[in-house]
Amino acid sequence: xxxxxxxxxxxxxxxxxxxxxxxxxxxxxxxxxxxxxxxxxxxxxxxxxxxxxxxxxxxxxxxxxxxxxxxxxxxxxxxxxxxxxxxxxxxxxxxxxxxxxxxxxxxxxxxxxx
Amino acid sequence: xxxxxxxxxxxxxxxxxxxxxxxxxxxxxxxxxxxxxxxxxxxxxxxxxxxxxxxxxxxxxxxxxxxxxxxxxxxxxxxxxxxxxxxxxxxxxxxxxxxxxxxxxxxxxxxxx
Numbered sequence: 337x338x339x340x341x342x343x344x345x346x347x348x349x350x351x352x353x354x355x356x357x358x359x360x361x362x363x364x365x366x367x368x369x370x371x372x373x374x375x376x377x378x379x380x381x382x383x384x385x386x387x388x389x390x391x392x393x394x395x396x397x398x399x400x401x402x403x404x405x406x407x408x409x410x411x412x413x414x415x416x417x418x419x420x421x422x423x424x425x426x427x428x429x430x431x432x433x434x435x436x437x438x439x440x441x442x443x444x445x446x447x448x449x450x
Numbered sequence: 451x452x453x454x455x456x457x458x459x460x461x462x463x464x465x466x467x468x469x470x471x472x473x474x475x476x477x478x479x480x481x482x483x484x485x486x487x488x489x490x491x492x493x494x495x496x497x498x499x500x501x502x503x504x505x506x507x508x509x510x511x512x513x514x515x516x517x518x519x520x521x522x523x524x525x526x527x528x529x530x531x532x533x534x535x536x537x538x539x540x541x542x543x544x545x546x547x548x549x550x551x552x553x554x555x556x557x558x559x560x561x562x563x
Contacts, residue, residue, distance in 0.1 A: 340493070369551070371553075378539065378553050378554060378555035378556050379494075379539065379553040379556075381551075381552070426493055426494065428493075428494075437482050437543040437551070438484075438496055438499065439486075439494075439496070439551055440496070441486075441493035441494040441495070442493050443491070443492055443493045444493050
């Protein structure tokens with residue numbers, strides 16, 4: 337069974353540009369979560385999608401947005417990039433219902449903003 | 451609100467030493483508690499979990515007991531190996547049908563041969 341896959345592995349952008357990160361959940365998982373892991377910091381919750389809808393959002397500005405597609409894959413978009421957006425972005429997926437509290441993570445996409 | 455506090459690292463141990471990483475939490479309701487591990491260059495993996503008070507989660511020689519009276523979920527291992535070097539995250543989640551998981555800041559463990 338394929339795990340959670342994320343692309344690209346690495347991405348380099350300059351300030352003001354836009355970045356798009358992608359995530360494919362494990363088959364059968366309908367929830368997708370995005371976390372930001374900045375250097376030296378823990379995981380900060382960004383977004384949660386379930387059944388195609390945004391269910392919850394962390395304390396991030398509106399330039400962080402995303403969506404979930406009918407096949408449950410997800411995109412995270414970061415507009416007007418700033419230097420402090422440089423981080424590892426982790427995607428996780430979970431089962432619906434009672435299995436929903438166990439997260440399976442991808443390896444992450446490392447975004448560098450110059 | 452909900453939060454997780456874990457001991458700051460890094461923690462450096464010699465092989466076969468005893469490991470304890472402290473974790474305490476604050477939560478409304480009845481949380482499930484987790485330990486995740488992140489090996490270098492990888493995403494997080496679930497190490498163990500406990501869903502109610504007095505439950506003990508265990509995996510790969512690691513153990514943690516859900517202590518409601520002290521709101522703690524300390525991670526222990528009797529004899530660490532070099533391959534245990536990683537970052538360990540304590541986490542909680544509250545709710546059903548989908549919710550967000552709150553993570554601690556992570557504790558980096560170095561094990562020397």
